[in-house]
Amino acid sequence: GDAADLLPPASISVRVKSKVYTFSMALVVICGQPCSGKSAAAACLASALCLSTSDLAVRIIDESSLHLGRNDSYKDMVVEKNLRGVLRSEVDRSVSRDSIIIVDSLNNIKGYRYELWCLARASGIRYCVLFCDTEVDHCGEWNTKRQEKGEPAYDNNIFDDLVSRFEKPDRRNRWDSPLFELFPSRDGIVESSPVIAEAVSYLTKKVDCKTRDVKILQPTIATQTDRTTEANSLYEMDKATQEVVNAIVEAQSCGLGLAMNKISLGPDLPTICLQRSVGLPELRSLRRTFIKLAGQYSLSGPPPPTDADSAKRMFVDYLNREISS
DSSP states (O other), X not given: OOGGGGSOOSEEEEEETTEEEEEEOEEEEEEESTTSSHHXXXXXXXXXXXXXXXXXXXXXXXXXXGTOOHHHHHSSHHHHHHHHHHHHHHHHHHTTSSXXXXXXXXXXXXXXXXXXXXXXXXXXXXXXXXXXXXXXXXXXXXXXXXXXXXXXXXXXXXXXXXXXXXXXXXXXXXXXXXXXXXXXXHHOOOTTOHHHHHHHHHHHOOBOTTOOSOOBOOOOHHHHHHHHXXXXXXXXXXXXXXXXXXXXXXXXXXXXXXXXXXXXOOTTSOOEEOSSOOOHHHHHHHHHHHHHHHHHHHHHSOOOOSSHHHHHHHHHHHHHHHHXX
């Protein structure tokens, strides 16, 4: 099996000479302007963590690891929102595993950093922000040099837009704390940096009941309820959409209502309007896409509906749009 499967769970306790020490996995959010040295900082931190102990698995999640290009991911607000949803979803899948997760992206919106903090809290792990505080002029110079060398870089208009919308982290906010600050244009970025060493110490320090300088986030009733509600919502949506597909297949096989190209699911539900015959493979594909889209939307908007009728209404509306297009 995978070597990661042999590592301890996300949060375990061992008793040594009557003291209980907790080893907790962690989420690190890299934050900074475009071309501020974030990827170099992430690589240095990952290397320093691996050198500090052989018991840790470290993973960097960034756009390139998900095969997403910089300009394509930030060309407008819609794709940028989708990018944040994809990154957040990947973090959510990975954060409970036995590793330290480093999110190497702009993470420029404070509301998004709060969402990541909530994921760490729900998983009961350590959390910190590593901020590359680089002057905008230096970021622009580094971006231009990358363009000249043919390396991954931002188009000038995208770069300027991202710079103008950057929300600087503030250590007074829970989701920006603890905050470790690097100054790449002044000090460079090296593995032996005191700031990197501080972050490594915070992330790997053994914790007992008397430890005060390391905070392991604790799940609340609210976050646990949210996860239960989300699971219920996905179950209801899966069940409801399958019922709609079954109704369409049955109606088409029996020829019910097809003279008027309409299929009724009930008195309180919208009518399915078929402009043509739709096969089961296409219906399954449309259903999978709908569930995926609903899940992505819930990352930045309200959760999926928890009742079957609401899920059916949404799915029927989606089918009517897709099949008639």
